[in-house]
Amino acid sequence: MSQAKRFDNYIGGQWVAGADYSSNINPSDLSDVIGEFAKADLAQVDAAIDAARAAFPAWSTSGIQARHDALDKVGSEILARREELGTLLAREEGKTLPEAIGEVTRAGNIFKFFAGECLRLSGDYLPSVRPGVNVEVTREALGVVGLITPWNFPIAIPAWKIAPALAYGNCVVLKPADLVPGCAWALAEIISRAGFPSGVFNLVMGSGRVVGDALVNSSKVDGISFTGSVGVGRQIAVSCVSRQAKVQLEMGGKNPQIILDDADLKQAVELSVQSAFYSTGQRCTASSRFIVTAGIHDRFVAAMAERMQSIKVGHALHAGTDIGPVVSQAQLDQDLKYIDIGQGEGARLVSGGGLVTCDTEGYFLAPTLFADSEAAMRISREEIFGPVANVVRVADYEAALAMANDTDFGLSAGIATTSLKYANHFKRHSQAGMVMVNLPTAGVDYHVPFGGRKGSSYGSREQGRYAQEFYTVVKTSYIGS
Ligand SMILES: NC(=O)C1=CN([C@@H]2O[C@H](COP(=O)(O)OP(=O)(O)OC[C@H]3O[C@@H](n4cnc5c(N)ncnc54)[C@H](OP(=O)(O)O)[C@@H]3O)[C@@H](O)[C@H]2O)C=CC1
Numbered sequence: 001m002s003q004a005k006r007f008d009n010y011i012g013g014q015w016v017a018g019a020d021y022s023s024n025i026n027p028s029d030l031s032d033v034i035g036e037f038a039k040a041d042l043a044q045v046d047a048a049i050d051a052a053r054a055a056f057p058a059w060s061t062s063g064i065q066a067r068h069d070a071l072d073k074v075g076s077e078i079l080a081r082r083e084e085l086g087t088l089l090a091r092e093e094g095k096t097l098p099e100a101i102g103e104v105t106r107a108g109n110i111f112k113f114f115a116g117e118c119l120r121l122s123g124d125y126l127p128s129v130r131p132g133v134n135v136e137v138t139r140e141a142l143g144v145v146g147l148i149t150p151w152n153f154p155i156a157i158p159a160w161k162i163a164p165a166l167a168y169g170n171c172v173v174l175k176p177a178d179l180v181p182g183c184a185w186a187l188a189e190i191i192s193r194a195g196f197p198s199g200v201f202n203l204v205m206g207s208g209r210v211v212g213d214a215l216v217n218s219s220k221v222d223g224i225s226f227t228g229s230v231g232v233g234r235q236i237a238v239s240c241v242s243r244q245a246k247v248q249l250e251m252g253g254k255n256p257q258i259i260l261d262d263a264d265l266k267q268a269v270e271l272s273v274q275s276a277f278y279s280t281g282q283r284c285t286a287s288s289r290f291i292v293t294a295g296i297h298d299r300f301v302a303a304m305a306e307r308m309q310s311i312k313v314g315h316a317l318h319a320g321t322d323i324g325p326v327v328s329q330a331q332l333d334q335d336l337k338y339i340d341i342g343q344g345e346g347a348r349l350v351s352g353g354g355l356v357t358c359d360t361e362g363y364f365l366a367p368t369l370f371a372d373s374e375a376a377m378r379i380s381r382e383e384i385f386g387p388v389a390n391v392v393r394v395a396d397y398e399a400a401l402a403m404a405n406d407t408d409f410g411l412s413a414g415i416a417t418t419s420l421k422y423a424n425h426f427k428r429h430s431q432a433g434m435v436m437v438n439l440p441t442a443g444v445d446y447h448v449p450f451g452g453r454k455g456s457s458y459g460s461r462e463q464g465r466y467a468q469e470f471y472t473v474v475k476t477s478y479i480g481s
């Protein structure tokens, strides 16, 4: 019998024991059990949705000062506890401690940002085409929203869904990924003390197939915001559209990083290492394909190989670690499978390719780079979601742009160049939702829109002021005399 502490669901303002519990394990040290986390059953999911529905009429018409103060309080506590929460995040997900503290800081800032947004929600007041009539266009809360989040940003992604949802007057049922419930639980605990009325925020932990599916298919849930895999996202979209619920999906990427002949080589290598390997490559914005023009190709590959020798893979909490472990055995199997696929397809292994032995037993994988790859290979086309990248040689900028856009995805895309002409052209002609010039493809601000095109995203943008598109509905009122 495990002695690890138990963490319960939060439903209608009460901590509620789970129907079952599962262990949360540290991927840097498989002997380290972080805790036993509740798994909700269908009755508990339904109770959470009912609690949210009951709280909605009062919350959606509540004063904006109270909403502002509660969100601001959550943000302040997250920021004050960033080291402690960052340690928990690094322990459960495997990001290095500096990366984890950065993510916690982002989460705190997001709550502060949306505290301010409560006070800035605006509408339009227009004359009607009919004399003596005026028109008001206002925004109202959507209703009860189900938020389904992935394991790779265990506090920032819940934060960037919860904060706008609450700011605009919605009630929330959060289902975090079963692999990383610790940060979501810690966030729920902070929210539970911040002054929100009972039922406004609810946490139900457990698997996607049970808890997630119940949320998606409940006729009492008005909208679903999801981040995760393309396969699950598309199933969710079908279910939501068929019952006319609003849906917002953030899914995968196969983000290109172009390196042109005129790029600053040192800068190009550094931003490529960050794009592909930091956070163990487990970011939907990570780049796993470098498209490199012929004049710099060989120097780029050689410089990458040399730079990769100094990347230290290790325990996420140990000083000096650059890249922590892969999050789980399943993800490690996927990464190793793609390394095999790359070799089978005839790409040349330049660096990495196998497991790394550390002091503790964990899922440690060497950052891996292939060269001499082709655009048609599976390693060039499919999302791997690990520290595995490849280089494709092209003749010139035009070929690079065409190859960058030749993908089912369209989340982020980067270019390394000293040419203003090419940078501007790429900004305009890239088919990605986010474009980076001389910056890594990953690592975004918290106050501007986040999202992609094609298979990467569906529905309106997340984050920044644009978040209101999903979390509000528009009302047009005609006022006669
Ligand atoms: N774009 C991104 O940011 C992310 C992309 N991915 C991609 O997805 C791959 C697989 O990762 P994985 O974690 O399995 O991603 P999933 O899409 O399976 O999981 C994302 C979230 O959806 C939940 N979920 C799973 N199935 C359902 C369902 N039928 N109905 C409702 N909710 C569901 C999960 O729950 P639970 O896990 O608890 O069962 C989790 O909370 C990765 O290798 C990567 O390629 C993964 C994470 C983030």
Ligand SMILES: O=C(O)CCC(=O)C(=O)O
Pocket (backbone or CB within 6 Å): 152, 153, 227, 282, 283, 284, 285, 286, 441, 442, 443, 444
């Ligand atoms: O790159 C970032 O900062 C955000 C990445 C992200 O949201 C994701 O990987 O899901």
